[in-house]
Amino acid sequence: MKTILVPLDLTAASEHAVVYANKLAVRWPAEIVLLYCHHGPTPTAAEMQTLEQRLRTLAERLRYQQLTRQDGRRIRYHYRVVSGCLHDHAQPEATRCAADLLVMSLEHIDCGRPDVAGNHAAAIINLVACPVLVVPPGRLPLPSSAVFSADFDKLDTHLLPRLSALAKAFPAPLQLVQFYSPHHRPDRMRLKRALEKARPQLTWPAITTHLLEDDDQLEGTSEFCARTQTQLLVVAPTSSALLRRLFDACYTTTRAYHTQIPVLVLRQPQPTMVCCERCARHEAQGAAQRTEAIH
Structure with a gap:
C-alpha cells in the first residue's frame, strides 16, 4: 500500500490538497496521513486530542462530500498532530510514515506566518526526499495530460x-x-x-x-x-x-x-557546497584519501 502525506494548516485553502489527495488515494490506491503542525505554545494533551479530532472531522466531511461510499471506504486515514513548524517536522514525518508522495497546498501557512504563495512549498521540497505535489486553490480533476x-x-x-x-x-x-x-x-x-x-x-x-x-x-x-x-x-x-x-x-x-x-x-541531489578555500582543500584531501582507500 502506498502512503500520501498531506500537511494541513486547517485553513479552507488547505482542503483542496486533501480533496486532490483523496482522488489519488482511490486511483493509486494509497492511504493518507494528515499532518498538522501546531505553532505557538506547546498544546496540552487535551488540546492535542481536540486538534486530532478536527483532522478526523475534516477527513470524514470531505470523504462524505466528495467520494462515493464505496470509494470512501477504500481510503484509510491516519492523523498526526505535532508541536512546531512544518519545516521542522516534514522530513521526520515523511520518514516515519514512509511517504511515497507529499501533497501540499500552494498557499500553505507555516509557523503561523502567511507568506508569498509558494515560498513555503519551495522550502519543504528542499527538506524532504520524496516527491512533492503542490496543489493550487480550486477543485481540480486528476490529469488527462x-x-x-x-x-x-x-x-x-x-x-x-x-x-x-x-x-x-x-x-x-x-x-x-x-x-x-x-x-x-x-x-x-x-x-x-x-x-x-x-x-x-x-x-x-x-x-x-x-x-x-x-x-x-x-x-x-x-x-x-x-x-x-x-x-x-x-x-x-x-x-x-x-x-x-x-x-x-x-x-x-x-x-x-x-x-x-x-x-x-522531483528533488535532485544538490552538489556539495564548500564555504571557503580551507574547506575546499579539506574536501579535496578527503576525496583523495577515499580514492586511495578504494585502490
Missing part, C-alpha cells in the same frame, strides 16, 4: 524509476520537454539523445518527446503547458534557485499557467 520538463542532459537518472512509480496515480499521456537556448543550438543532437534515453525508462501509457528552443526554460514550459492545456506539470529543478523561481511571486500574482495546475517536483 502531463508534461515532464527538465534538463535531461543533467537529469539524475535515479529519479526516473521514482517517477515511474507514480504512473498508476497519474495514468495520463506524458510529454517529455527539453528546452534549449539559442546559443545551445550546436548541442541539439546531444540533448535529443538524452531526451530519447530517458523515454524507455518511464512506464507511462503514452510518451512523446519535444525538443524546443526558448530563452527561458520556465516561461517556455508554462507557455507550452498553456498551449497544450496540460493538467499536471512534472519538474526536476537542478538548483534551489530554480525551485524558488518556479513559485516566485511574479508568477503566482500574475497567475501564470503553471501556478494554476498541480506541480509535481
Whole structure:
C-alpha cells in the first residue's frame, strides 16, 4: 500500500490538497496521513486530542462530500498532530510514515506566518526526499495530460524509476520537454539523445518527446503547458534557485499557467557546497584519501 502525506494548516485553502489527495488515494490506491503542525505554545494533551479530532472531522466531511461510499471506504486515514513548524517536522514525518508522495497546498501557512504563495512549498521540497505535489486553490480533476520538463542532459537518472512509480496515480499521456537556448543550438543532437534515453525508462501509457528552443526554460514550459492545456506539470529543478523561481511571486500574482495546475517536483541531489578555500582543500584531501582507500 502506498502512503500520501498531506500537511494541513486547517485553513479552507488547505482542503483542496486533501480533496486532490483523496482522488489519488482511490486511483493509486494509497492511504493518507494528515499532518498538522501546531505553532505557538506547546498544546496540552487535551488540546492535542481536540486538534486530532478536527483532522478526523475534516477527513470524514470531505470523504462524505466528495467520494462515493464505496470509494470512501477504500481510503484509510491516519492523523498526526505535532508541536512546531512544518519545516521542522516534514522530513521526520515523511520518514516515519514512509511517504511515497507529499501533497501540499500552494498557499500553505507555516509557523503561523502567511507568506508569498509558494515560498513555503519551495522550502519543504528542499527538506524532504520524496516527491512533492503542490496543489493550487480550486477543485481540480486528476490529469488527462502531463508534461515532464527538465534538463535531461543533467537529469539524475535515479529519479526516473521514482517517477515511474507514480504512473498508476497519474495514468495520463506524458510529454517529455527539453528546452534549449539559442546559443545551445550546436548541442541539439546531444540533448535529443538524452531526451530519447530517458523515454524507455518511464512506464507511462503514452510518451512523446519535444525538443524546443526558448530563452527561458520556465516561461517556455508554462507557455507550452498553456498551449497544450496540460493538467499536471512534472519538474526536476537542478538548483534551489530554480525551485524558488518556479513559485516566485511574479508568477503566482500574475497567475501564470503553471501556478494554476498541480506541480509535481522531483528533488535532485544538490552538489556539495564548500564555504571557503580551507574547506575546499579539506574536501579535496578527503576525496583523495577515499580514492586511495578504494585502490
